[in-house]
Amino acid sequence: MTVGFIGGKFLPLHLGHVYAIIHASSMVDELYIVLSHSQQRDKELCVGSKMKYVPEYIRVRWLSKLTKDMPHVKVILIEDNNRNGEYDWKEGSQLIKKKIGKPIDYIFSSEPSYEGIFADLYPDSKHILIDSNRKHVSISATKIRNEGVFRNWDYIPDIVKPYFVKRVVVVGTESCGKSTLVKNLAKIYNTSYVAEYGRTVCEELGGCEGIIIEEDYQQIAYGHKVEEIKAIEKANKLLFLDTEAIVTQFYSNLYNNKHQKVLDEIAKLQDYDLWIFLEPDVKWVNDGLRNHGTEEERLKNNTHLKTLLDEHNIKYKMLKGNYENRLKGAIELIEEILKK
Numbered sequence: 001m002t003v004g005f006i007g008g009k010f011l012p013l014h015l016g017h018v019y020a021i022i023h024a025s026s027m028v029d030e031l032y033i034v035l036s037h038s039q040q041r042d043k044e045l046c047v048g049s050k051m052k053y054v055p056e057y058i059r060v061r062w063l064s065k066l067t068k069d070m071p072h073v074k075v076i077l078i079e080d081n082n083r084n085g086e087y088d089w090k091e092g093s094q095l096i097k098k099k100i101g102k103p104i105d106y107i108f109s110s111e112p113s114y115e116g117i118f119a120d121l122y123p124d125s126k127h128i129l130i131d132s133n134r135k136h137v138s139i140s141a142t143k144i145r146n147e148g149v150f151r152n153w154d155y156i157p158d159i160v161k162p163y164f165v166k167r168v169v170v171v172g173t174e175s176c177g178k179s180t181l182v183k184n185l186a187k188i189y190n191t192s193y194v195a196e197y198g199r200t201v202c203e204e205l206g207g208c209e210g211i212i213i214e215e216d217y218q219q220i221a222y223g224h225k226v227e228e229i230k231a232i233e234k235a236n237k238l239l240f241l242d243t244e245a246i247v248t249q250f251y252s253n254l255y256n257n258k259h260q261k262v263l264d265e266i267a268k269l270q271d272y273d274l275w276i277f278l279e280p281d282v283k284w285v286n287d288g289l290r291n292h293g294t295e296e297e298r299l300k301n302n303t304h305l306k307t308l309l310d311e312h313n314i315k316y317k318m319l320k321g322n323y324e325n326r327l328k329g330a331i332e333l334i335e336e337i338l339k340k
């Protein structure tokens, strides 16, 4: 039986790593992927770069997802102590040997410069170079950190992309153009979106006010979250969401006169990159599920929703005016977060 390992920081995991891992996995009976991590060092690598630090528990999930259908591949974590800022290869090799716990036949990498280090630390193992001039997948994690993930999006595996996707949520009261704006933005940015799940539930009930009961809001909030989890898997840099749990709370207040703790708890878990608030200054359209179209009601509801958002300390960006103005305003805001 042959045993090998490939080590790295995978900060972030890219298609060059995938290429190397898959090749290595086809050359041995048992392959260990060593995720070498140090919070201090890895944070320092990201500070001043264009990529946020990715904790090791996220990176190990990427590697686990990548290899879940490969029973002969195992992912192991090694923490580098990094005492004086320099990586201690010798100590690292001792930890790796201990964790693998059996003779290592092969060490895989794409780095010719590691040859001497491995010859010294693993005299009984053979160093196998995979695509050392990075001809097949011309990318490095350093380049991704320096230039940003979005500029190198084509090199990011699909299992990694959701972690970096920016979430843009559009909120507002009845008939303020949320759904149309969300769909239009998703088309412009060629990505996925989450439709208002409350609408789906009301359509199934055959109506909303007077029919919807307290528990339905929980189904709406959970259902919406599940749709978000599904949609982010297919998202291209951005995910657009039509409403969220605070808007669900707003409707629970409005239709059922109930403030639900569970909805506040769900709202607390939300961490969106951009909140767009649409003012209700476009024509009110009755779609069969709406009931609050007078000017007075629209203003009152608008103030109420803002109060709920303020209670959660949400910093939203307000858009008003005609549909074209809102679209242009939204695009400007999105371009800003894409640069960050």
Ligand SMILES: NC(=O)c1ccc[n+]([C@@H]2O[C@H](COP(=O)([O-])OP(=O)(O)OC[C@H]3O[C@@H](n4cnc5c(N)ncnc54)[C@H](O)[C@@H]3O)[C@@H](O)[C@H]2O)c1
Residues within 6 Å of the ligand: 006, 007, 008, 009, 010, 011, 015, 016, 017, 019, 020, 036, 037, 080, 087, 088, 089, 090, 091, 092, 093, 096, 108, 109, 110, 111, 121, 130, 131, 134, 137, 138, 139, 140, 141
């Ligand atoms: N002590 C040890 O024996 C030992 C051995 C190996 C690794 N390590 C740890 O791993 C780190 C080295 O990893 P790194 O910074 O090179 O990791 P990395 O995360 O950038 O790369 C991981 C692996 O993928 C390979 N690779 C990268 N880009 C590739 C591409 N485009 N095509 C094909 N292969 C590609 C690398 O050569 C490396 O083998 C060390 O700093 C150390 O922490 C330690």
